[in-house]
Amino acid sequence: MDEYLEVLGNKLNEECGCFGIYNVKDAASLSYFGLHALQHRGQEACGIASSDNKVITCYKGKGLLSDVFTNKILEDLAGKHAVGHVRYAKAHENQIENVQPLMVRSHTGHFAVVHNGAIVNAKELKVELEDLGSIFQGSSDSEILAHLIQREEGTMVYKIMNACAKLEGAFAFIIMTKDCMYAVRDKNGLRPLSIAKLENGYCVSSESCAYDIVNAKLIREVEPGEIIRICGDDVQSFKYVDQIQKKMCAMEYIYFARPDSVIEGINVHNARKLSGKLLARKDKVKADIVIGVPDSSLSAAIGYAEESGLPYEIGLIKNRYVGRTFIQPTQKQRERGVRMKLSAISAIVNGKNVVMIDDSIVRGTTSKRIVQLLKDAGAKTVHVRIASPEFKSPCFYGVDTSTYEELISSRLSVKELRDYIGADSLKFLSIDEVKEANGPNLCVGCFSGKYPTNLFTLGNILKK
Incomplete structure (x- = not known):
């Protein structure tokens, strides 16, 4: 038991920040400012992917935003849509392959993924996917979602719905295709994610403090188990699971979030x-x-x-x-x-x-x-x-x-x-x-030892 917990504890250590912006001029530059407000959530690496409705361009690197991005780089990230990420990770997990956004380029379409949280059944899913022929470049949980999406059929939203239904744990994802954006939150509401209005478009962020710097107005939280699809002038909501609960991580209030952020109305x-x-x-x-x-x-x-x-x-x-x-x-x-x-x-x-x-x-x-x-x-x-x-x-x-x-x-x-x-x-x-x-x-699992999800993955691994 202790040996397994040591391995698991050393692996699941991320606390990152995600930001997305849709249908707004100079989206990459605005994403830079939004991510700057989230820099406290991760200082090891960062990245931004942008889309002009035809092509997705991505740039990322190790270090603070000010170390990685220049005005020239942001100008080259042309488009009205963008997703970005600031990353925290232990030294042995800070390979460039894990730096986000993660890009998926295939004949069925390109998309970028950013993620905050930890997938409890990541190990089992990765083994299963590798047995099916998937090849992983890094050790990020986000890559698991990308592979799961690629293996599903149907429209993008249904691919995401079916992929997320297989995940256990805490996660907030933003997924950007060339012309649409998807905001996804885990069914237990463990990680924060909200949506805001900006000019003729929208923003999505791990914390509301990022909206102030780009002059966006908070609309609401993404609900547990919800996928918000933003495409053109259309904003739709989908539920990928029936059983949900609100169990926001207490440490968001105690330590992680900025004092000027609002989480779940508080x-x-x-x-x-x-x-x-x-x-x-x-x-x-x-x-x-x-x-x-x-x-x-x-x-x-x-x-x-x-x-x-x-x-x-x-x-x-x-x-x-x-x-x-x-x-x-x-x-x-x-x-x-x-x-x-x-x-x-x-x-x-x-x-x-x-x-x-x-x-x-x-x-x-x-x-x-x-x-x-x-x-x-x-x-x-x-x-x-x-x-x-x-x-x-x-x-x-x-x-x-x-x-x-x-x-x-x-x-x-x-x-x-x-x-x-x-x-x-x-x-x-x-x-x-x-x-x-x-x-x-x-x-309050880290205080009480009583966790809000069924840690069936833990039990299965321990039995092996």
Whole structure:
């Protein structure tokens, strides 16, 4: 069991951003701006495919959008339709073959695919497809959907419907043919996807914050188990499955999404702020100031300060020009990387009893270093408050929480974890409070170990 979970955990680690634009002039350039608003969802690679109703042109590469795209490249991506993607992946999965959009070119027609999420039964589907003669170029789940679509018959929408009916897990797809666009969401609503109006056309995005930058107006979420087909002036809705549920990933609200995004009708900043208020309501700690760990915890810190009556201060500064610290080759360099990314303001925390708000504790090492940063800067005490429950179980739906061994709360009690990170006290938000802040229809599997889908694939593999 543990060996399988380790393999699965190391594989399903993506959290990406998708953006599509239909029937709008300079679609590729607008997609660049839309993706820029989603850059927080993936920094390893990016790509854009555009269509002029006749030919689909694609350009992609490793790195940030600003590293990959130039004005000349965007000008060459001519057309009124485009789909784009920003990708997050572990180093061993960041081959160029996995960078999206993925292009399918065949005698039946060309199309491009972008995807966010993780398909739980990907391994079994890939083996089955290979046995049928399919050849895979990379290890992306998106490629499985492309092969499934190609093997179906009928119109494009029915091909997509039949292909998606075979998938289990969390996914949001945007598929673009030369003259149509399709937005697809998994039957459990685990990953966000919405549609907006722009001029005479439409946008589709993983987060609504991308609409603001292109001046689009949010229409609604794509429903679980729904395919929205945009073709010409016609917008149609199809259901590819009867049994659906709304189980949005709680981590979208807690960590992944930008504060200015709206997911399932809930503003992310307001949800995080309410989480902070809930943390403070039953908290009797004696402290002088409240600070948040930049950036996703700042809203919760504001809420905690308002509810507790303690002053909110900026006690930690984030250096936005430092790369990811895990690529450093030695532990000492990685630790120095944390100090490069975050600095404690001694003038604020020195001699103070500090309440430090963070969004989560996964492996514990970062929390430990931040607590030490504050104490090195003169903080008298550091009381850590976490705006989510304890991470106790792996995620099978795309969040990068790997094995039980790596999830420190699966091994340590709250008291033991408090001692490990060096905090003077430690408290977490409860699962009920997470649902109060973010809505009742959530996937909280990484906190509870109870998953919203039937993980039959897991059982089948384990029996083999």
